[in-house]
Amino acid sequence: MLPSQYPCGRARAFIRTVLPSACFALTCLVASPATAIDYAARDVGDWTVAASKDGQGCFLTRTYDRAGDTTLLLGLDADGANHLSVLNANWSIKPKDRLKLDFRLSNGGYAKHAAIGLRSDGKQGFVTSFEAKFPAYFARSNELHIARGDVPVERLNLAGSGAAVAELRRCVAAQRLEAKAVKARKPRGDDIPEDPFAPSAQRRSKK
Secondary structure: OOOOEOOHHHHHHHHHHHHHHHHHHHHHHHHOOOOOOOOOOEEEOOEEEEEOOOOOEEEEEEEOOOOOOOEEEEEEEOOOOEEEEEEEOOOOOOOOOEEEEEEEEOOEEEEEEEEEEEEEOOEEEEEEOOOOOHHHHHHOOOEEEEEEOOEEEEEEEOOOHHHHHHHHHHHHHHHHHHHHHHHHHOOOOOOOOOOOOOOOOOOOOOO
16 A cells, blocks of 8 residues: 655655755656667557666656646656656646645555656656655556645556556666676776785785
């Protein structure tokens, strides 16, 4: 079961620290899907999965055929952090607007959850972040309902989200492997042997 409400104290900390980085992450994701790793963007049913430009994670997107062409984006970083954004060309949300929204998935939800406004690719919307288990909840859900108090914001069909999240995790795993390989290839310096404790290791004298 999902938690019924996001604790207030954590929500305040979320507003102060997580949301600015989430906005930056969204910019990296939406601006260009090009990536440093060998992972080509691919369609999984109605979803598209791609690696982020900065090589720090991946994201899945889906655009819904309705007024304003609502776009949903779920990003997953290599460190496990996630970012959810929803955008629509008709909305009047302004960048950096502070919001409290209710999110309802198939088996639970988050009440009065903190979000912040943003603008991207000619659309306005919001970005938020959830606990580490959120992608798993998302994958098991058939729909996502979002409301602002008594005002409905969106009702989104999540059909196929299970397969899309599975592919999202494979993309992130590839990012982690690439980052590890790049780190292993970095030189340590000409005078430092690969294994300084090996019997054949020699110390280079300094002149």
